[in-house]
Amino acid sequence: MSTLAKANLDIPVSSAADLVHFLARGARPQQTWGIGTEMEKLVLDRQTGEAADFGRVEALLGVLEAEGGWRPIHEDGHLIALFGPHSSITLEPGGQLELSGRLCPDLHCSYGDFASHLAAIVDKARALDLCFFGLGVQPFSTPEQIAWVPKARYAIMGPYMTRRGDMGQRMMKQSAGIQVNLDYQDEADCIAKLRIALATAPLFYALFANSPLLDGRPSGFLSTRGEIWSRTDPDRTGLLPQIFADGAGYATYVDYALDVPMYFILREGRFVDLTRDRFSFRRYLAEGFGPHRPTLADWDLHLSTLFPEARLRPQIEMRSADALPARLTLAVSALAKGLLYDAEAREEIWTFFAPLDAAGRDRLCRDAWRLGLKAELLGRPLREVAGEALAIARRSLRRQAAMDDRGLDEGIFLDGIEEVAASGVTLAERLLAAWKGSRQDKLRALCRHCGFGCTGDPVLDPAP
Numbered sequence: 531m532s533t534l535a536k537a538n539l540d541i542p543v544s545s546a547a548d549l550v551h552f553l554a555r556g557a558r559p560q561q562t563w564g565i566g567t568e569m570e571k572l573v574l575d576r577q578t579g580e581a582a583d584f585g586r587v588e589a590l591l592g593v594l595e596a597e598g599g600w601r602p603i604h605e606d607g608h609l610i611a612l613f614g615p616h617s618s619i620t621l622e623p624g625g626q627l628e629l630s631g632r633l634c635p636d637l638h639c640s641y642g643d644f645a646s647h648l649a650a651i652v653d654k655a656r657a658l659d660l661c662f663f664g665l666g667v668q669p670f671s672t673p674e675q676i677a678w679v680p681k682a683r684y685a686i687m688g689p690y691m692t693r694r695g696d697m698g699q700r701m702m703k704q705s706a707g708i709q710v711n712l713d714y715q716d717e718a719d720c721i722a723k724l725r726i727a728l729a730t731a732p733l734f735y736a737l738f739a740n741s742p743l744l745d746g747r748p749s750g751f752l753s754t755r756g757e758i759w760s761r762t763d764p765d766r767t768g769l770l771p772q773i774f775a776d777g778a779g780y781a782t783y784v785d786y787a788l789d790v791p792m793y794f795i796l797r798e799g800r801f802v803d804l805t806r807d808r809f810s811f812r813r814y815l816a817e818g819f820g821p822h823r824p825t826l827a828d829w830d831l832h833l834s835t836l837f838p839e840a841r842l843r844p845q846i847e848m849r850s851a852d853a854l855p856a857r858l859t860l861a862v863s864a865l866a867k868g869l870l871y872d873a874e875a876r877e878e879i880w881t882f883f884a885p886l887d888a889a890g891r892d893r894l895c896r897d898a899w900r901l902g903l904k905a906e907l908l909g910r911p912l913r914e915v916a917g918e919a920l921a922i923a924r925r926s927l928r929r930q931a932a933m934d935d936r937g938l939d940e941g942i943f944l945d946g947i948e949e950v951a952a953s954g955v956t957l958a959e960r961l962l963a964a965w966k967g968s969r970q971d972k973l974r975a976l977c978r979h980c981g982f983g984c985t986g987d988p989v990l991d992p993a994p
Contacts (some may be wrong), residue, residue, distance in 0.1 A: 531841045536959070539827035543815070545872075549829055553780040556844025557720070558713045563871065564709035566845070567640050567863045570853050571662040579973040581671040581703075584679055586624045586658050593654045595617065597873055617643065623678045623684045624703030627651070627662065633711065633845075635868065636932035637940040641860055648856060652983035660984035666755035666852030666858065667743025668704040669976055676703040682801045686794050687835075690805040693861035705741070706853035717779050720846065721967025723870045726782075727848045728769050729883035729891060732849035732898040732905065733919060734850040737913045737951060738862060739815045739902045740980070741852045742958035748840035748965065752958035755852050758960040759837065761917065763850050766790050766836045769895065783842050788812040788942060795828045795833050797820070838985055839895075846870075854957070855980040863941035867930075875926035882907060882915055890940035902956040913954035920948050933973050946986035 543549060573582040573590075577883050589608045595602050603611035611620040616632035629647045634640045655661060663669070678684050684702065687959050691698025714720035714729075729853070739752035751757045759767055770830070791808040794801040804819060814822055833843050840848050851862040867878050885908060886894065897905035903913040924941040932940050950956060957979070964975035977984030 535956055537865045539825065539830055541826045542778045543824050543826055543829060546781070546788065546815070548614070548826070549784045550780045550790075552826060553720075553783065553828060553842055554717065554843045556714070557716050558800075560715050563713040563715075564629055564711075565637060565863055565867050566637055566872075567639060567860065568628055568630045568709040568711070569644065570622060570628045570706035570708065570854065571626050572665055572668055572706050573627050574661055574663055576656070576661045578658050579670050579976060581668055581676045582625055582627055582660050584677055586660055586718055587621065587627070587679075589658055590627075590651065590655055590660065591619065591621075593658075594650065596659075597650075605681055609679055610679060614923075617647075617695055618645075621679045621681075621799065622702070622706070622772075623679055623681070623688070624668070624673075624708045625679055636862055637943055638932065638934040639864055640863060641943070644856075644859065648982060656983050661977070661984045663976060664855045664980040664982060665855045665976070666706055666753060667700075667741075667749075669972075670746045671704070672745045672831060673699050673703045678703070684796065686801060686803050686805060690793065691730050691763060692764040694765065695761045696764060697758045698763055700744075700760050701762045704744075705758055706855060707755060707849065708738075708851040708862045710848045710863045711843075712866060712870055713845060714846070720780070720842070721773065721778050721782075723846050724770075724773055724842065724881070725778075725841055726870060726876055726880055727866075728773060728838070728885075729848055729886070730879065730919070731848075731850040731895040732840035732891070732907075733767060733912060733916060734848070734862070734865070735852075735895060736898040736902045736905055736956070737865075737916045737919075738851040738854060738858075738899070738957070740774060740854055740957040740961070742962050743965070748962055751899045752902040753852055753899045756850070756895065758898075760896070762837065766838070769839055769888070769891050770838050771891075774888070779991070786832060787836055788815070790832075792832055793829075795822060796831060797822060806984055833987060841975075853980075856982055858957075859945040860943040864927065864940055865920065865923050865947070867940065868926040868944070869919065872926035872929055874929075875922050878922045882918070902958060903951065911954070913951060916951040917948075920944055920951055948950040 571588050575582055576629050588609050600612035600614050602609055605968055606931055618630045620628050631640055631643045640942055642794040735753045735756045741755040742748055742752050742753050782980055788811045791810055794804055839850050869875050905912045907915050924944055927940040961979050
């Protein structure tokens with residue numbers, strides 16, 4: 531949910547055309563396209579598996595800051611984030627740690643950044659009796675047991691979410707995911723990619739399902755995180771059926787965003803609460819709010835509070851994958867890049883999902899959360915579709931030909947997840963099979979399944 535700060539946004543806006551232009555200026559020539567990965571991790575007490583208290587998470591940030599190379603971000607005296615030249619380390623509402631990596635030219639670069647990040651944090655966390663889980667939902671701790679990270683924005687968002695759904699605070703405190711950021715070259719390219727990103731959300735949920743637990747027991751879902759998001763806030767989540775209409779463009783997304791109620795604006799370092807009467811950006815654009823008038827910074831902030839399965843920020847951000855074990859984290863980006871950054875691959879994958887209508891897409895998402903790769907797309911199990919999608923992505927990445935120093939293309943990052951697709955047994959189902967015995971038995975199973983730094987074993991292989 532976090533992004534690096536953007537510059538030059540304190541510009542007044544007076545019409546929807548200004549907002550459309552903001553999305554249009556995000557377009558980039560194909561030769562400059564990058565790939566960005568935001569990786570969230572649950573931070574847990576190594577002895578109990580409970581969510582870590584904020585004090586120890588803040589202490590971890592302090593140790594990282596002391597090593598240099600980071601600009602600390604404080605709020606009300608608390609260290610809440612670190613910004614570097616190209617990336618940031620931020621905290622989600624329940625203390626989840628997120629690396630927002632740089633916009634890399636290829637996944638080999640992304641992998642290097644991720645490996646360096648893990649090498650920097652794991653031993654330091656162990657000294658604080660902390661570890662990390664690549665898991666989509668907290669395994670043991672309930673929302674009531676997880677303290678809020680002391681950010682002013684969460685003091686506004688949290689209470690509002692209790693009025694819009696029954697799982698908004700679970701989303702904020704208990705969930706963790708992987709987001710992939712992708713570029714586009716013009717409006718037509720943007721909408722084509724956004725449609726595919728939305729349409730394939732059930733595939734990403736099923737293939738990367740890794741959150742079968744809630745409050746210490748099986749939830750009945752393989753991606754509980756998906757179910758949680760669907761019950762967070764109907765105004766700002768889902769699959770955006772309007773993007774699939776003929777003639778959809780930047781203005782279609784702007785029109786959607788204009789009608790979503792705002793959380794807040796930021797003035798002189800303080801958040802101004804706009805949640806009391808569901809104040810939309812459309813109304814803000816027409817009337818202002820008290821003495822405040824809209825700026826591009828307000829629009830950019832508002833876009834960051836919309837949570838459909840894929841969104842424009844103005845990069846395309848795919849949001850459907852659960853947090854994963856370290857060895858599989860870059861598989862999400864590899865599949866996304868393989869499917870979306872090649873015209874032939876886009877045509878191939880679209881043929882699977884194009885026949886679905888809005889109701890069919892919604893139904894497939896719900897089935898993917900519950901059944902994983904056993905869910906069916908027009909009579910075909912997603913296991914088969916996933917296998918073909920991975921083959922499409924691997925061919926695409928071969929054509930894109932971004933090689934590492936061993937002469938290997940980015941398809942190497944699909945190696946681990948291909949076995950999941952071939953077996954049809956999700957990570958979630960494998961965890962459930964090991965979920966037995968005492969609390970310590972279950973914690974050991976979790977550490978084997980998705981732990982970063984639970985033991986002294988290497989966190990990530992030197993190369994995939």
